[in-house]
Amino acid sequence: MKLAVFSAKPYDRRYLEGVNSSRSSSVPVQLIFHEFSLSVDTVALARGADAVCVFVNDTLDTPVLESLHGLGVRAVLLRCAGYNNVNLAVAERLGFFVANVPSYSPEAVAEFAIALIQTLNRNTHRAYNRVREGNFSLVGLLGRTLHGKTVGIVGTGRIGLALARILKGFGCHVLAHDPFPTDAFAAYGEYVPLNDLLARSDFVSLHCPLTESTRHIVNADSLGRMKPGAMLVNTSRGGLIQTKAVLAALKGGRLGGLALDVYEGEGALFYNDHSGDIIDDDDLMRLTTFHNVLVCGHQAFFTEEALAEIAESTLRNLDDFVAGVPGRNSLVRDGHLIIRRDSLPVRI
Numbered sequence: 344m345k346l347a348v349f350s351a352k353p354y355d356r357r358y359l360e361g362v363n364s365s366r367s368s369s370v371p372v373q374l375i376f377h378e379f380s381l382s383v384d385t386v387a388l389a390r391g392a393d394a395v396c397v398f399v400n401d402t403l404d405t406p407v408l409e410s411l412h413g414l415g416v417r418a419v420l421l422r423c424a425g426y427n428n429v430n431l432a433v434a435e436r437l438g439f440f441v442a443n444v445p446s447y448s449p450e451a452v453a454e455f456a457i458a459l460i461q462t463l464n465r466n467t468h469r470a471y472n473r474v475r476e477g478n479f480s481l482v483g484l485l486g487r488t489l490h491g492k493t494v495g496i497v498g499t500g501r502i503g504l505a506l507a508r509i510l511k512g513f514g515c516h517v518l519a520h521d522p523f524p525t526d527a528f529a530a531y532g533e534y535v536p537l538n539d540l541l542a543r544s545d546f547v548s549l550h551c552p553l554t555e556s557t558r559h560i561v562n563a564d565s566l567g568r569m570k571p572g573a574m575l576v577n578t579s580r581g582g583l584i585q586t587k588a589v590l591a592a593l594k595g596g597r598l599g600g601l602a603l604d605v606y607e608g609e610g611a612l613f614y615n616d617h618s619g620d621i622i623d624d625d626d627l628m629r630l631t632t633f634h635n636v637l638v639c640g641h642q643a644f645f646t647e648e649a650l651a652e653i654a655e656s657t658l659r660n661l662d663d664f665v666a667g668v669p670g671r672n673s674l675v676r677d678g679h680l681i682i683r684r685d686s687l688p689v690r691i
């Protein structure tokens with residue numbers, strides 16, 4: 344069984360090879376690592392593989408899936424939770440086995456959202472730079488005590504719930520919006536309509552998946568409904584936010600701060616070193632000029648624990664494909680989509 348791993352970084356190699364060499368599987372797995380992301384230009388590298396393993400910025404649109412199928416590849420293993428980069432309808436039509444890793448350490452992402460909230464709120468990013476230059480002034484570093492503040496969580500799945508648990512510990516008032524409410528959230532806060540959440544929250548954190556119905560859920564209209572001075576955090580997917588609208592809200596001073604771990608144009612940049620390049624993305628470059636904007640390169644998941652879980656689940660998903668058994672993490676199997684479509688991203 345040959346598994347072609349795309350967008351492979353040294354840490355992917357280390358964890359996947361580590362798990363592969365330490366497990367007992369009836370079918371030996373040969374891992375073939377490609378540093379390139381999967382796209383129509385690189386799909387030929389999958390020749391000879393039975394399955395591909397991909398990450399958030401690999402492209403699995405119609406031409407790529409059809410090419411993979413033509414090369415004899417029959418399984419797509421996502422080593423991430425989000426699957427917005429896969430055309431599942433086409434994967435279903437072509438009979439691909441598709442599986443993701445739905446819950447690797449949701450706490451890793453929730454804790455990172457907290458790190459972003461507190462960095463933005465308490466200006467530790469600015470203090471870090473100041474002190475290195477011998478500037479110990481506190482002017483401009485004034486924050487707000489998180490205790491007693493209202494935080495709105497958009498999406499109470501695994502990560503949203505983990506964040507709610509942490510925020511409850513901080514003594515925050517937690518609001519949430521989710522078209523599929525869960526009883527588990529009752530212990531931490533109250534569900535409200537999205538517009539109420541936006542109007543009442545001092546901090547809004549996005550934890551819903553990117554689907555056609557959530558694309559640009561943060562736009563000029565929703566930003567206009569937010570409490571003036573509120574801060575927005577996105578550790579979910581870049582396409583949830585219309586970048587030009589947040590730029591306008593930041594310039595107008597209505598949005599009090601923005602922390603992004605994900606960005607809608609990230610595919611061209613993230614996970615690679617562009618420090619020697621001219622970055623041809625004016626919106627991203629403008630964002631980096633605001634003192635109240637933080638941008639990270641999609642690293643909320645990036646903990647030792649999460650990488651170990653991702654490697655283990657990915658190879659377990661491969662075992663399910665090899666065995667032809669219904670996979671616990673399947674999205675499409677034997678030509679059938681086994682998640683609800685688009686706005687219903689929950690497995691049925």
Ligand SMILES: NC(=O)c1ccc[n+]([C@@H]2O[C@H](COP(=O)([O-])OP(=O)(O)OC[C@H]3O[C@@H](n4cnc5c(N)ncnc54)[C@H](O)[C@@H]3O)[C@@H](O)[C@H]2O)c1
Nearest residue numbers: 425498499500501502520521523550551552578579643644
């Ligand atoms: N930055 C990172 O490193 C990183 C890591 C893992 C996951 N993620 C992103 O985080 C997202 C959430 O992950 P999760 O594991 O909690 O997913 P999940 O599937 O457990 O939860 C998603 C929740 O969003 C809800 N939802 C769907 N549409 C909504 C809408 N319109 N408004 C509000 N809520 C809506 C769903 O009902 C569900 O409860 C993933 O989709 C992924 O894109 C990012």
